[in-house]
Amino acid sequence: MNIKFVIKGVFSAAVFFSVSSHAQQQLADRILKDERLQRVKEMGYEILKTGFNAGDGYQQVWARDMNTFVTHSCDVMPQNEVREALLGFLKFQGFDGNMPGGYEAVPATRKADNYHTQSRYDMPGFLFHKNTVETDQETSVIQAFYKYIQATGDKSILNEVVNGKTVFERLAFALDYLMKWKFNESYGLLWGATTTDWGDVQPLHDPSVNGTKYDEYSAPAIDVYDNSMFLIALDNFIEMSSDSLQKKYWRDIHEKVKENIRKHLWDEEQQKFIPHIYINFDPFEGEDFDESEIFYHGGTAVAIQAGVLTPSEISVSLAKMVANVKVSGARSIGLTLYPPYPEGSFHNQGFEPYIYQNGGDWTWFGGRMITALAENGFYEEAYEHLQPMIDRAIANDGFYEWYSVDGKPHGSGIFRGSAGVLMEAIDKLEYWAKQQRGKE
Structure with a gap:
């Protein structure tokens, strides 16, 4: 054995560890000394104190929105009010679940x-x-109840009776609905109508309506966003359950769905998720563009949160997002998708390239990618790509719904979902930074 080689190897590893550890401490210090982070959280709390509707442009309490800010609403709103807002969804649950x-x-x-x-x-x-x-209402409600319980410790809500069923039974009923009416047996995945990534508007529809209702114009399809939301909801439901047989039943489904996402939606060669699997027909057939080239930022972020991708695949996905931001001129990785669908692909006005859900820049999903990066150990990258989202919230004195690629704010000026995801991302980074400080 070459003793000198061994000693040299150990020394080199020690030096590398020391440098790496020092860099982590420096990053942790930067995060904890960054006053902008606390300022943004304070701004977020101010608007979360004022209600549960999605924003000043939306009067409804929306499931997909409340899911992203309920944790921090619990910090500043009376617990019984948060509880009642969540129970409201169950009061309108359909007879099919x-x-x-x-x-x-x-x-x-x-x-x-x-x-x-x-x-x-x-x-x-x-x-x-x-x-x-869209097929994310059931999964959003389940996730929101889970987050409420995590934030408050109020497990008693699961035993609350709403219209003859306990909350837990109604959440199980929602999962049963998805399995009965929204599960495609051929692929072993949930389906919905064709939309842009996580969007909720279909391309083909009667021009007199806005494209949010499934009808004869709808193209049923399978995508990564809906199924990743399903995985997270299953994880949450399993943790809330105390029935071992029920846990096993849903865990088996979780494992198969995750496997099928990898099998049918992940393009190993291109290292990206394909936009859609079409069940009956391709609504873009004959169009002069290749949909398979489009990279879905939002669905990819949620898939990472759901544990679908490996660390190396996360790294590649982030690199693709950064490249898309650069070539599009966008300001953050909240860019919905790239390249955008060509003009005319969607019947709706306001769906032109880089507008709204067709390539707009949404903190509402970009913030989830920051959280996903932090949850997977990419702390430096998370902090780096958080910067433009923090800066524009401060510069515009609020949390806008979305931004055009030139950085101009659009939509609701008070969009609680944007605040919620930014606050969660900041929490993740600050928690890690405080742990690093404890190692000093």
Whole structure:
């Protein structure tokens, strides 16, 4: 054995560890001394104190939105109010187990319009709505209840009875709905209508409506966002359950769904998720573009949160996001997707390239990627790519819904989901930084 070689190897490893450890300490110090992070959290708390609706452009309490800020609402809102806001979703649960997308209290004179809203005889004074092209309402509600319990320790909510069923039974009923009505047996994955990544508007529809209702124009498809949300919801539900047989049943489904995401949606050669698996027909067939080239930022971020990708695949995915940001001119990895769908691909006005869900820059999902990076040990990258999101929140004195690639804010000026995901990302980084300081 070459003693000198061994000693040299040990010395080199020790030096590397020392340098690496020193760099981590420096990063931790930067994070803990960054006053902007606390400022943004304080800004977030101020708007979370004012209600549960998605933002000033949306009056409903939305499932997919509340899921992203409920944790921090528990810090500043009375617990019983947060609890009641969550229970509201279950009060409108369908007889087949489906969950509403959102609900709102309305004057008695306001009537349901059969498209945007519905009413129920047993809930006077309320209207509710379900976007039926998307398949994330059930999974969002389950995740939101889990986060509430994690934040408050209030497990008693699972035993609360809503319309004859306990909360836990209703959450199980929601999963049963997905398995019965939204599960494609051929692929072993959930399906919905074709949308852009995590978006909730379909491309082909009657021009007189806005494309959020599943109808004869819908193209049923499978995507990574819906199924990654399903994985997270299954994880949460399993943890909330105390029934060992039930845990095993859903764990088996979780493992198969995760396996099928990898098998059917992950393109190993391109190191990216394919946009859609089409079940009946391709709504873009004949169009002069190749949809397979489009990289979905949001769905990829949620897939990472769901534990679908390996560390090396996360690194490659981040590199692709950064490259997309650079070539598009966008300001953050919250860029929805790249390249955008060509003009005319969607019947909706406001779906032109780099507009709204077709390549707009959304902190609401970019922030999730920051959290996903931190959860997987990419602390330096997480802090680096958090910067533009923090800076624009401060510069614009608020949390806008989305930004155009030139950095201009659009949509709701008060968008609670943007605040929620930024606050979660900051929490993750600060927690890690404090742990590093404890090692000094």
